[in-house]
Amino acid sequence: MSNPCIICVAITGSLPTKANNPAVPITVSEQVESTHEAFEAGATIVHAHVRNDDQTPSSDPEKFARLKEGLQKHCPGMIIQFSTGGRSGAGQTRGGMLPLRPDMASLSVGSNNFPTRVYENPPDLVEWLASEMLAYGVKPEIEAFDLSHILKAKEMADRGLLAGTPYVQFVMGVKNAMPVDRDVFDYYIHTVQRLFGKDAPWCAAGIGQNQLTLNEWAIAAGGHARTGLEDNVRLDRDRLAPSNAALVRRVVEICERNSRPVATWQEARRILVLPQPVDAHEGAAA
Numbered sequence: 001m002s003n004p005c006i007i008c009v010a011i012t013g014s015l016p017t018k019a020n021n022p023a024v025p026i027t028v029s030e031q032v033e034s035t036h037e038a039f040e041a042g043a044t045i046v047h048a049h050v051r052n053d054d055q056t057p058s059s060d061p062e063k064f065a066r067l068k069e070g071l072q073k074h075c076p077g078m079i080i081q082f083s084t085g086g087r088s089g090a091g092q093t094r095g096g097m098l099p100l101r102p103d104m105a106s107l108s109v110g111s112n113n114f115p116t117r118v119y120e121n122p123p124d125l126v127e128w129l130a131s132e133m134l135a136y137g138v139k140p141e142i143e144a145f146d147l148s149h150i151l152k153a154k155e156m157a158d159r160g161l162l163a164g165t166p167y168v169q170f171v172m173g174v175k176n177a178m179p180v181d182r183d184v185f186d187y188y189i190h191t192v193q194r195l196f197g198k199d200a201p202w203c204a205a206g207i208g209q210n211q212l213t214l215n216e217w218a219i220a221a222g223g224h225a226r227t228g229l230e231d232n233v234r235l236d237r238d239r240l241a242p243s244n245a246a247l248v249r250r251v252v253e254i255c256e257r258n259s260r261p262v263a264t265w266q267e268a269r270r271i272l273v274l275p276q277p278v279d280a281h282e283g284a285a286a
């Protein structure tokens, strides 16, 4: 199999703090530095949330703007994906950074349970977020916490609410949502290929110790992989991950074992049908 694997690094998230792992990047400058190291290790998508100085989640567009500027300067060509997830704010504040035109943004298209609460994604908010992404040329990554979310993406694409082929990420191992289940995983792939075509790209993320399992499953099955401290702060039971880059290197090793080349940012942009920036050149990140 020679299909290159896109590695996404979810650097910060909205939950882990320095008390969980001192390597979690919190300030914008820490985020840029951590992403740069992960980019050099092989990640080509950065999935980012922003934080307040006290580490609580933020949805401040000004912080997102500073992050985007730093990432473009230090990681030229890397695909920038902002989170519109629900922990950092309510309602339309979740999409307040979309006018900054990041390459991508995460989009949850349905509700489900999270460990201690309901992850609320009401239909009117989902449609508003999707229409903002269309208006600003932001490619959504559909976060599938459930099978119905993949079918919802198809329905939205058919209505013209999503541009191009939806890029679906299967999220498994969130407590009270979809557990890590191989049959379901295989059926997710089957469903994406049935609805969006045999060659439709997809990726997968596992939470906590499930991160490694989902990386292995996705890479072996021809999908793309997500890693990073947002989803998991440990290398194994006894060791904290020293950095986002260390988790990326672990994914690169799985790619090697499966004869999957790691996608360059140019390949990742081609696979995801994203524009190739004219001011970023190969090697410019050195």
Ligand SMILES: [Zn+2]
Pocket (backbone or CB within 6 Å): 010, 013, 014, 047, 048, 049, 083, 085, 230
């Ligand atoms: Zn996230």
